[in-house]
Amino acid sequence: MDVTSGAAVATLLFDLFDSEKPTVSSENANEKTEQHGSCAPLRILDLCCAPGIKLCMLADLSPPSSTLVGVDISPHRISLCKNIIKKYHIEGNTSASAPKSTNNDGATTDTDEKSNVIQPRVTIRLYCADGTTFGTNQTTTSTNTVKPDLVFDNNAAVEDFISSGGKRKRMNKSARAREKRRLLELQRSEASVGTNNTESVDDHTSNLHYESLSAEKREAICRSNEKEKLNEEDDIGSDPEYDFDRVIVDAECSTDGAMRHNGKRPSALPSKACPTWNDTNMDELIDLQKRLIDSGFRLLKRGGVMVYSTCSLSSKQNEEVVQWLLEKCQDAFIIPVSFLIHKKSSDDLPFIEEGSIPGTVRFNPVLNSKSLLVQGSGFFLAKIGKMNSIH
């Protein structure tokens, strides 16, 4: 894990590095966000989570009983993420026994009968889904809407851990089928609590009915569904399941700053399918980053905090994307961050500098005279708040 990943996580969870000077026109910008550092459970969204480095660290550092939702569009990478969480977190995040008390002989004893209950310290859920539309009612047929694919829930994994007698073992076919069933059950029970995301029997029946309608009628239904969908999308934020206290958008990028990793995997640059960046695919990438930051901000609750980060050094993928959001959303503002506030001089951390938007941070890799990497990796981060109300 690079120090920059730690910086992004610390920035998201704590106000340790918030510098005092507000850089937005709104007065008392910092007062418009919730006070950080309290132990109240948080709902945290990691919109581009795989392979899960930051998600694991968030799981370690977030208050007990928090919920972490990880989303990634790549099935292969989300499955890596699931494996990493399973490998490092299930047991680590569970309390295998209730608090113990010490008797007169100095021996520890279980305090109650529930001592064998294993509970995850935080809930971690992973979805294989497009972060740009996550939480909207994605219409897949003319009448039905479906939820994104829930691929992991550590509560289900813990149940499996218990049923295996507390032994971690490689999942066989039936264990995988059991987990899949459990995830479907979890998703169904959630859907029945929610209102409009369920694929019900009625929906199925109306779908059959739909097939028998004339083309004109079908078109009319599609138009009204589309309208309804847009209205619902506008209304996002009212569903508590998609309302987060903290959001991190560690966006897909050209990875030009990730020199340490790129040095190890030069063939991965910039992607296997597309070996070089050109104007067209760069524009597409920037468009994706804008849609991701926009979606992250949509899913952030009022008073919440978001971090946008990339491991690119290009201002087009960093400051310009953040600026775009600030201009689009009047209720978005920069919470200025500085990792130098506890240092006497900037010489202490020579590879860190302020981005061209005041209060944003750039980590520059330190190169020697032969342009070889000596220290660090390139990284950009911006901390963005969402005002409690729009004036």
Ligand SMILES: C[S@@+](CC[C@H](N)C(=O)[O-])C[C@H]1O[C@@H](n2cnc3c(N)ncnc32)[C@H](O)[C@@H]1O
């Ligand atoms: C820089 S990596 C994230 C690294 C991750 N945050 C970590 O700390 O391990 C960017 C991720 O964005 C994912 N991604 C790309 N487009 C996406 C989209 N539309 N929705 C969700 N994830 C997306 C990629 O699959 C990739 O895993």
